[in-house]
Amino acid sequence: MELINFMEDVVSTYVDEVLEKDSAFCGCSRCRMDVIAIALNHVTPKYVVTTKGYAYARMGELQAQFRTDTIVAVTHALKVVKANPRH
DSSP: OOOEEHHHHHHHHHHHHHHHTOTTSOOOHHHHHHHHHHHHTTSOOOEEOSHHHHHHHHHHTTSHHHHHHHHHHHHHHHHHHHHSOOO
16 A cells, blocks of 8 residues: 555646646756645645545546646746746
């Protein structure tokens, strides 16, 4: 068994989506990881242990408000990193 924060996968996916639309962002691995870390600190974690739990959490991702809240956190994180890159 392994403890997984489902939100890590979700945020990583949304970061990739947002970065595709922002060609002015650096995109190096350090900046990308900084965006993920900041965004994860602004969303509620969802820990799962089993594949059934992962599937259940995945269903929650389909809700519009969940997606909106996560993309807002990613966009905010992107702005923070863009203004203060650490590479």
